[in-house]
Amino acid sequence: MADDVFPHRTARLTLRFHESRDHDDLLRVYRRDDVARYLLEEPWTDEQTSERLAKRITRRTLFDEPHALSLIIEDEQGRYAGDLALWLTDVEHGQAEVGWVLDPGHAGHGYATEAASALLKLAFTRLDVHRVKAEMDARNAASAALARRLGFRLEGHMIEDLYCKGEYTDTFVFGMLARDLPPS
Template sequence: MNTDTFALTPRLTLRLHRESDLDRLVAIHSHPGVARYLLEDPWTQEAGKAQLERRLRRSGLADPAGALALVIEREGSLIGTVSLWRTEQEPRTVEVGWTLDPEHGGKGYASEAVTTSLRIAFEHQDVHRVLAQMDARNTASARLATRVGMRQEAHHRQDYWSKGEWTDSLIFAMLADERPSQS
């Protein structure tokens, strides 16, 4: 296992970001089907460099950044990302977010990566709750959150101004005593 590898699943490697990930990250985050649901505009090379710099510093929930940004690899190819970060309101609450290259969708890779990231979050004994917030139009992410055992707690109507329109937000969460079992 490489020193930047955080977790291995039967089909995936979750590892820290590398400088060499830039082009694949930009390709995924500039894809219209992905960028539509993200808070920021589709990535350019310049925006991707800035995002990658931030992600390179996010190497653990216990670190000063209080965040862990991981790449999802399948057979050595970067197919997505999953991130965990402590919320400002409550340090024992962690938020999770993910992106996946649409070409790799529908094969269970995102479920595998998110389930593993939930286990990573709950390995920190002080993490009580993990939540995921998403654009309500992103039905694939909502199904994923449900599939990994998160419970929908809220549907906020037109609560976020995004890319020229009001959008709804969904909030899913899981408590430590609901954590995924090892399989």
């Protein structure tokens, strides 16, 4: 199977690859303190946004290098609502990790659930993924709730396992197999 499934449309959203036109939307969201709080990076600058976007533009396949997908979530009006990433951590055995960031201005509409659910279904049915994990800062209650809604099971709570931004933080590790997907 090839990962030529993008852009992918859900009932309300479009999942598509990053493009150079996404710079301003990424900067607007990733420069926010409330978004960066639970990420490994500080809020982005204009220069960092350009560098990170250039890397994301190349992440278009799980089957060849870089074995990663970086996707924009667009709402019904074609506006940036957030982004998703899926990358293989073990290419030979189909082990992947997923991550998500939602534009706070689009919170509360179920977009993250709809988009991540679609990506997970594609990962298991079209992209030859066997297992997906999601790791997150344990203080990020919204992200943990999303993982549970998607059908992930909590597999670990690491205590102060990461020193980031001047403090030790806990990490939640969630896991999912195809059989864990909620029925469509």
